[in-house]
Amino acid sequence: MAGDDASGGAAGASPALLDLTIDNITPNTIRINDQTGNDRLRYLMARLVTHLHDFARETRLSTDEWMQALLFLVATGQICTDVRNVGGCCRCSSCFCSAPPLFCFGFGEGGQDG
Secondary structure: OOOEOOOOOEOOOOOOOOOOOOOOHHHHHHHHHOOOOOHHHHHHHHHHHHHHHHHHHHHOOOHHHHHHHHHHHHHHHHHOOOOOOOOOHHHHHHHOOOOOHHHHHOOOHHHOOO
């Protein structure tokens, strides 16, 4: 029905969440993120959450390890500029559709550390 969100409630209403378990944390998180009106953002967040939660379950990620990963990502973002890319992801986003995948896994242009 038009105006309803993914959980079946009225648009703008809080989504109906499941009792939280390791098995349903992903659909619960996606239900919360589904409240955005931006279809592309909703899709991207659903894929990110799904992959991240699968990774955490697969590796049995601890809270300490999760915090270290977040601190690493924050620090990486803080030292990146438009000419200095650490990790390859910033430039990667523009090359996924136009270059062979191996190009995207290096640092800087053409896989060279930059």
